[in-house]
Amino acid sequence: MDFSGKVVVITGASSGIGAACAAAFAQHSAALVLVGRNRPNLERVAQQCRELAGGEPLVICADVSVDADVERIVTDTVDKHGRIDVLVNNAGITSVGGLGGGVAALDAVMATNTRAPYLLAGLALPHLARSRGNVVNVSSCLSTKPNTMLMPYCMSKAALDMFTKCLALEAGPQGVRVNAVNPGPVRTEIFRRAGVSAADNERLYAGLEGALPLGRVADAAEVADLVVYLASARARSVTGACYPIDCGLLLGENTTI
Template structure:
């Protein structure tokens, strides 16, 4: 399939800077690679000051601006990083939780050990809970803010090789909904996005670990009607919409971006 056949989807759309997010102070967790990097680039190009969190400084982009290193799976580190974000940016307006991790096993659910579950739950759920707990009070005090949690369609489509990941994302979605209802009266909007397969290092690792190519990876989900996987720039565009002032009444929603993979209503 050529780019002309799929509307140019093989090439990420050019980021055109404009000032929609001028003055906005943003944190993107997992913002040094993959979906998080695309989100950071999108918001930064539109005027936001974007801080990112990573466990270590990335070798491919060592000069990443406003990078704060820390391990959000550790409670004390998550608190330290959150305070560093507030100090660095002088406050917070937008938080996007893009950090994610999964361990895989060809042996199925019962072959997963304690480490597999701990990695998934700490990275995909508890890291977001800790950062939200530290930063959302500042949003409530100023009467405005936006939070987006990057979940996954696997929360409703569990694969035997990655059940801890699916479980943690299901928990993240439930948490996101409850949080949205609690903080909406304070002017803070919380929503979530559930990507399907996206062309990232993580999905590539997943495919390689199962000795499959991209086509077979899509086959594990029963096929993608669109015929191709999503690009990181598409997720960034959706995040940009959800954290903007264009949708003030969108609260507690979940948006799938999966090429039609999920068939259920």
């Protein structure tokens, strides 16, 4: 797979799956636009990409839940590169709790996980149509597997899956493909950032490893490989698909997260 001359925008690129996507696309010679809220982490990821491929990523410190920041992502990218070929909507947050947590938690999660990809894809679509590019949304297997303690997150990812399918229908006639990857448990910092202690986080992953059919959880690089495939010409006939990568989580009722 070769992304030479292709401009790839990755949100949430400062850590976890986003950082792994940045490294993977760098290895395939993409011109990278790295978006995140944590500038020091973004700069570290950018340096890793330079060491891998020698290119110079465009680093954009932005909060995708802020409309003006989303608009700036597109403007800065087009000002520098003149095009957008791939949009990876990866930025995401979670909130631990159910209905009793109140509506503020839902609003915050939906703003980042659902509204931001909707707005960013809409602004990027004219550029993607010109390049006959594509969108890859990073969703979750919890879009279809309910969890009462992650209710807002589950809702946001279910909405993201439907957005993926609807946008694939709308953008297909313009030559733009839209797909999603739906990871199960992946060792990232998402639960730690939601307030889970280091010890509880480790117990969570250890319990998942014992419960999942494959006896392991995925790492971020594996998810990135699937993102790169869907963004590549090898997947040129794939659109409107939501691909699970979950170590078997969705196979049985005895596996929970």
